[in-house]
Amino acid sequence: MQELVDLTSKLLQNGDVNVVIGYEEGPRGVRPVVAATPDDCRRLIFDHRAVHNLATYLSPRRKHLRVRGRAAVVLKGCDAAAVATLLRERQLKRDDVVLIGVRCGGVYRTTTAEGALSADNVADRCGGCALREPTLVDHLVGDLPPEPPTAGQRAARIAALEELSPAERFDYWRRSLADCVRCNACRAVCPLCVCERCVADKTDPQWIESSPHLRGNFSWHMARALHLAGRCVDCGECQRACPAGIPLTVINGKVGQVMGARFGFRPTDDPDAPAPIGTFDPDDSQEFIR
Amino acid sequence: MSNEQKYLSESEFDALVRELIASGKRVVAPVAAEDDLEPQADYRAVSDPAKIVLDGPLPRRSLKEFFLPATEALLRWRLKKGDVALDETEADYPETVVVGASPCDAAALPTVDRVMDWDYRDEPWFGRREATVVISRACPGRDSSCFCPVVGLAPDSTRGADVMLYPSGEDAGGYLVEVITERGAALVAAHSKHFQAPREPAGVARLREEARARVDGNSSARPDEIRRWLDKNFEHELWDRLAERCHGCGACAAVCPTCHCFDIVDEPEGGDSGTRRRNWDTCQAAVFTLHGSGHNPRETQNARFRQRVLHKFAIYPERFGEILCTGCGRCVRACPGGMDLPEILEELGRLATSSQSAGGTP
Amino acid sequence: MSEATATRTPPAVDAFEPKIIAFVCNWCTYTGADLAGTSRLQMAPNVRIIRLPCTGRIDPLFIVKAFERGADGVIVSGCHPGDCHYTAGNFHARRRFAVAREIMGFLGIDLDRVTFSWVSASEGGKWSEVVNETTARVRKLGPFNTYRDLVAGS
Secondary structure: OHHHHHHHHHHHHOOOOOEEEEEEEEOOEEEEEEEOOHHHHOOEEOOOOOOOOHHHHHOOOOHHHHOOOOEEEEEOHHHHHHHHHHHHOOOOOHHHEEEEEEOOOOOEOOOOOOOOOOOOOEOOOOOOOOOOOOOOOOEEEOOOOOOOOOOOHHHHHHHHHHHOOHHHHHHHHHHHHOOOOOOOHHHHHOOOOOOOOOHHHOOOOOOOOOOOOHHHHHHHHHHHHHHOOOOOOOOOHHHHHOOOOOOHHHHHHHHHHHHHHHHOOOOOOOOOOOOOEOEOOOOOOOOOEO | OOOOEEEEOHHHHHHHHHHHHHOOOEEEEEEEOOOOOOOOEEEEEEOOHHHEOOOOOOOOOOHHHHOOOOEEEEEEEEEEOOEEEEEEOOOOOOOEEEEEEOHHHHHHHHHHHHHHEOOOEOHHHHHHHHOEEEEEEOOOOOOOOOOHHHHOOOOOOOOOOOEEEEEOOOOOOOEEEEEOOHHHHHHHHHOHHHOEOOOOOOHHHHHHHHHHHHHHOOOOOOHHHHHHHHHHOOOOOHHHHOOOOOOOOOHHHHHOOOOOOEEEEEEEOOOOEEEEEEEEOOOOOHHHOOOOOOOOOOOOHHHHHHHHHHHHHHHHHHHHOOOOOOOOOHHHHHOOOOOOHHHHHHHHHHHHHHHHHHHOOO | OOHHHHHHOOOOOOOOOOOEEEEEEOOOHHHHHHHHHHOOOOOOOOEEEEEEOOHHHOOHHHHHHHHHOOOOEEEEEEOOOOOOOOOOHHHHHHHHHHHHHHHHHHOOOOHHHEEEEEOOOOOHHHHHHHHHHHHHHHHHHOOOHHHHHHHOOO
């Protein structure tokens, strides 16, 4: 994408930024890259394989990137929503970063997919996306591609799980979470797991058992979902990183549905929009409270 | 090939697996991953040979969890009037036959044996090793992430296998069987009725050659040169930038057949009892080296990734004479950030070559 | 059940008696429970109370931890909306409980095992109802060792 190459080269040449975080063609597919020279910028690309949420590299935990200085970062709309959350939670200063939005026509679910975007290979979050032209940007590049198709598998799976009895659902998650080895990859890649010290790493008291047995795994996955409720932008990086293939976006999707139905929440790239958890309405529904 | 050979037909393979299961052995084999949108495979204990998929994708996690489980109880404690009672957990080393191990997974086992029998003998590891027979299946050579030739292996390496199956290449399926170890010979002898007289089906040699051709060109890195360079370049500027895209998530270590680091934790259950467990751990996590004082000697992800490369290609070879990597490529495929070990080895190889020529005769 | 029959026919030793943990706020429900006691209201003896400053202090992980340690049911209770001693603690808690409850249900925890209620300092009668209803419901569901014993075999 020449427009992107020209823009980022100029940003580096003018000294506006020290590095550009974008996508490149790696030896085995598209991957993130930290470009430090105009020459590096020639490698920058953007297409349906740009699955990764680069906002995660802006997290304050990335000390090895902070030392590189001011960064520009290439963002899809969904990624910009993660940046908005970082700003809302004061994890990032707006002036410390240059945001390059890309008009987006959807991405694959995996980095290895090929061919035209279809309901079978498109990421769950893409269908009906309201953020295809992010507004939380300093620069916006590309032409607006056609709307992406809608993937139905996740919604269908959530609905199917809800049909089951609690005991059957418990069995489903027992089988699925049995594979979790608690490598914490889901946490490490998440752009919004920003805690310096995670509750799951605390040992005194130990609220979440750190061992990858089912009891610890249930506790961890409940805590993860809960701590991301109303913050998760549904980028799906956790599931992509999971070496055990746990359907984490099914949990995230369910939480997203709850946040939408109860509090009207949708991921947004407006950093001034209130977060649903941490705010309240005196008239919130309380049908579950006696 | 000077080892004993046999032939195993497709139907006798199924019958053999059924017989193993019926004899009370746990049979572990690659099966299609349940509940996943992409075609994936996992090693699982199976109860039905029809579930086994020997020609599917490389299982996403290695075999190591059957020898070093992601979590295992070591002992239980109970507080008793100012005293502590310790209960050893019962050893659980089920008789196991792995059917259809990938050669890169089997090869990892004798490599990890070295550290497990170093400063003390790790009883659970060897308990399970000794209770297990490994039947490998020659690999077809997977994709561009494979780099087993770099570490001295090949898609048909027999290292770590007790019995090796080579697909016949014939329409009817079937395998040329090579007996590698005494343990393998005992298994074949005990189930001899399933094995036929040795014959080398015509397709075997062709398939082995094709498999090698698929992975041989993936990397030209030379680990011995790389190791010499690593020994002298702990502070090289390469390390300052190497892991910028790395998330430190440790997915690489979770899927790695040779990563074996663990953490010991005490988990209380109520006020006066609890369990001591050992759980997988990874040097890619910031907390791995975090001191109680708050100091972290591996402060950044760059330092942590350097540790991963050093341990595999310099420290372990120095201590045990073996590279702690089988070139399976899982770390490449699993990485959400695009970290690419064969690419990094190529880069290290280039640096090693240029520093050698710079230091050589003018 | 009158007091007299309760003392005369103790439950069979092997009958299931649910263990229920109640996380309550200091200002309303704890005082309400105290009132229930001083008013000599009859209540199922299955509930162990853990007092916290405010429902806002009740992390949903407390509920999970109770199940981990063998609770068969959990009650979470505090001041009615508008009555919070800290003005808004229960408003914040209400949102968190709403989400946590649905996540737990989605992961397969039977939500009949968890009761959320508002019980004020003057509602001793309501507290005894919450206790009795929850106990009866959980007794019908049976023990929840399944959760505690998730650790078994690994």
